Amino acid sequence: MEYLEFKIRCLEPYREILMAEMSEIGFDAFLETETGFDAYIETASLNRTELEIIFQKYSREASLSVREGLLPKVNWNEEWEKHYEPIIVENKVYVRAAFHPPQPGFEYEIIINPKMSFGTGHHATTYLMLQVQLELDHKGKKVMDAGSGTGILAIMAGKLGATEILAFDIDAWSVENGNENFQINGFEDITMHTGTIRQIKPHACFDIILANINKNVLLDEMEVYGSSLADNGHLLLSGFYETDIPDLSKKATEHGLVPIKHCTRDNWAALVFKKGMKDFHQDW
Template structure:
């Protein structure tokens, strides 16, 4: 069985959007690159019309360039194992895969076998969210992780002592992979749901809501987040650039949030907001 390989160059904010769209038309593996990402699909599953519809929809806005090619079927687990190094968040958190050696000197150790899902901690936004979580008291709290990906932020919440955790993502592969990672980290009672926040409709209020998505989604869903965060609770946001902080913060202010802290890394930003 041969795979087709598509090398995408595109604007950074559109990476996850394009990956989500392509996964809906048969692409089953993705690999981030400096310019964009590589996407792979079995040759017999490729539909030119469906592919072109995705490209046409985002071509100008995302400045898409694509190079097509063929490659033999590969062992994806072996491929990402070659390129996945552990990461450290300060001197407290060590994120590793199951094939890495443990580091007992770290207070928190998170096991993530990401395969082709996002959220290994390597991206600046995930790193920033983990850093913010370390500054918030999770003990005995109710936590919601929106757009959970590999489940890494939910796992961090669990290790910080959260009493109840809910997590969901729009991608079926992320849901499957996230549940695998929950089990690796002793979270057998937590199962990742599937859908957007409006589709999942989480019930009640939460002490902490986490959302590492992208600017447009955050702005669109801010009003929903406001109904989910309890008074004096915290909303942690990332997935946007440093120059977008003002837009995100102003939208949050409209729904009763105040800014508590902002961190940046590699031009990306993350916010801690508190509900009045």
């Protein structure tokens, strides 16, 4: 079985978008790199017309460059293990894959086998979301994880004591992967659904909404986040750069959400809002 390897260089915000689009046309393995990612597909499965459409679509805006090669055989488990190391968040959370040994001494352990899904904790935005979650009381709370990816944030919410968790993603492979990760971590009662927040149409008023997506989606869905959040509830956002904070804060305040905290990592940012606050202060 021969595989084609495509070494993709692109701007950071387009990495996950390109991986998602390429997975839809048959690419079945991805390895993130410092400048983009490597993508793999069986030679017989490649539709070059569909691939060219994707490359042309993002060529200019993503500063895309591509190098193609042929691989005779690939041991994907071996390749994955070469590129995936455990991470530690705030000396409290240990995130590992199933093939890594447990590590004693941490308050929380999360097992993530991400396959093609976004959210291993390695990316700055996922790290920031986990970091902020640790500071927020989840006990007995209703939590929504929008654009859940691997399900890592929903799992963190469960480990922090949330009693009701709604998770969903637009990509079928993320949903499959997320549900596997829920099972691995002992959360059989959580099910990831397929769709956007408007397609899911959540009816409950959530105490916490988590959304690690991208700036454009966050701006587009901000009104729905606001209407889905209970009074005094918290909205945690990431997936954007530090320079995007003013635009997102402005949009959020239009829907009754007050910024109470922000943090950054490697030029990426996370924002926390509270619904129904009259005064601007951090209260947790």
